[in-house]
Amino acid sequence: xxxxxxxxxxxxxxxxxxxxxxxxxxxxxxxxxxxxxxxxxxxxxxxxxxxxxxxxxxxxxxxxxxxxxxxxxxxxxxxxxxxxxxxxxxxxxxxxxxxxxxxxxxxxxxxxxxxxxxxxxxxxxxxxxxxxxxxxxxxxxxxxxxxxxxxxxxxxxxxxxxxxxxxxxxxxxxxxxxxxx
Ligand code: SF4
Ligand code: SF4
Numbered sequence: 001x002x003x004x005x006x007x008x009x010x011x012x013x014x015x016x017x018x019x020x021x022x023x024x025x026x027x028x029x030x031x032x033x034x035x036x037x038x039x040x041x042x043x044x045x046x047x048x049x050x051x052x053x054x055x056x057x058x059x060x061x062x063x064x065x066x067x068x069x070x071x072x073x074x075x076x077x078x079x080x081x082x083x084x085x086x087x088x089x090x091x092x093x094x095x096x097x098x099x100x101x102x103x104x105x106x107x108x109x110x111x112x113x114x115x116x117x118x119x120x121x122x123x124x125x126x127x128x129x130x131x132x133x134x135x136x137x138x139x140x141x142x143x144x145x146x147x148x149x150x151x152x153x154x155x156x157x158x159x160x161x162x163x164x165x166x167x168x169x170x171x172x173x174x175x176x177x178x179x180x181x
Pocket of ligand 1: 022025051130
């Protein structure tokens with residue numbers, strides 16, 4: 001397959017758990033920035049960063065939302081921190097069908113961190129007065145398929161679907177999807 005190399009900036013938020021004091025300023029600003037209209041309200045349930053809180057143990061762990069997972073994962077990790085065992089999904093970044101975290105409370109639509117698109121610096125990083133959140137950026141070379149390759153891939157995918165389910169069923173599904181738009 002033909003492809004061309006392009007440079008991509010990968011942004012991540014480095015979390016220093018020891019510096020977080022659970023003030024939740026990051027949740028506030030994230031939910032306010034993503035409110036409609038912007039800054040019209042704040043509701044931590046709408047935030048794309050959440051603080052796992054254990055005040056009695058002085059433990060606060062920021063987790064920011066990653067990709068949407070269409071299904072629950074099979075392999076999960078258990079964590080024991082400071083003598084407390086945490087639920088397998090506690091620190092997962094995915095918006096997933098099996099739990100309520102990182103879902104828009106009214107619509108149930110998945111929430112994902114967009115690095116505060118349009119802002120110079122992610123707002124949670126900017127508003128964290130304790131330097132618990134730090135933006136890290138790195139350049140990576142990634143393969144970008146050329147347009148004709150994408151077209152080819154699309155046709156191969158559709159052919160495979162038509163082989164498996166029959167052309168009429170694929171056409172029906174496409175018609176239903178386009179009606180939803
Ligand atoms: S703003 Fe910083 S210190 Fe406060 S809860 Fe968020 S990560 Fe922790
Ligand atoms: S970078 Fe922006 S969108 Fe992502 S968690 Fe922080 S405030 Fe929310």
